[in-house]
Amino acid sequence: MTSAAIASFPPKSVAKNSAEIVNECEYLEVIGKGDHSVLVVEMAALMVEGDLVAARHLWRRYRDDSIRATALEPWWSVAQCMMEWDVASSWVALQVISDGSDSLFSTYANEIVQAYRTRLAPLSLLKSIDVTSKVSSFAVLLNMTEEDCVQFLNSRKDTHLSSDVFQDMEIYTRIVAFLEASANEVHTD
Structure with a gap:
């Protein structure tokens, strides 16, 4: 069962309807269908939204599960750098994911890059x-x-x-x- 936000899973973009994607992934987790790909999509959508606290909670729920933790680890590395305001390391960690073999994950990483840039350059600052x-x-x-x-x-x-x-x-x-x-x-x- 998928919502209109993710008519096919995994979605081609986590930037479009990211809140709905997070809700759908959480639902899949609750009903026991939260495999590692669902968790990666959820983590990426949370980072697009800038909800790093929820990303941390997602990591903490699965850090002791070796299969899921391995899938989430590169994404958590990005979120952790963002939480610590280590901008340079955030770019490096996103580049590692972007250079990876999976083109879909590369797309997600690029969407996170765009969202992160937008958060780093707040509109009120740009005006002044x-x-x-x-x-x-x-x-x-x-x-x-x-x-x-x-x-x-x-x-x-x-x-x-x-x-x-x-x-x-x-x-x-x-x-x-x-x-x-x-x-x-x-x-x-």
């Missing part, structure tokens, strides 16, 4: 900087050539300017102001 003045440091951070980095960062900046992020930021600012005011009232009473 001049991309061309800091391109070499961003290129190193994002593991890209300077030319590709400028393209990537400019595309992210354009996305930011055309979205409703400013409205969201205003809402969050109001919430924080409310919470700070509430905290001050508690301390002054």
Whole structure:
């Protein structure tokens, strides 16, 4: 039984419908059909989503199962580097998976690369900087050539300017102001 998110298993992409893919993989685990390929798909989808805590819990559930742990180990290595903010090691670990023999896993690794780059270059930061003045440091951070980095960062900046992020930021600012005011009232009473 598979959902519309993964009409065929394993899915060709974990970046599309990653939340649904994670749910389906968890369901397959619960009903006892969580073989090592299901776990790898789940781990990759969790990393695309940036849910490294859930990835750690997945690893901990199976680290003592030699067959499943062997399949998950390269993926856990990536997640662990990301959790420790070891960006350079994250790129190396993703490259190891990408260079592996399985083209599907290589696709997953490349999708994780794109998602990770997006998380490393937050939209709010991009709006406030001049991309061309800091391109070499961003290129190193994002593991890209300077030319590709400028393209990537400019595309992210354009996305930011055309979205409703400013409205969201205003809402969050109001919430924080409310919470700070509430905290001050508690301390002054």
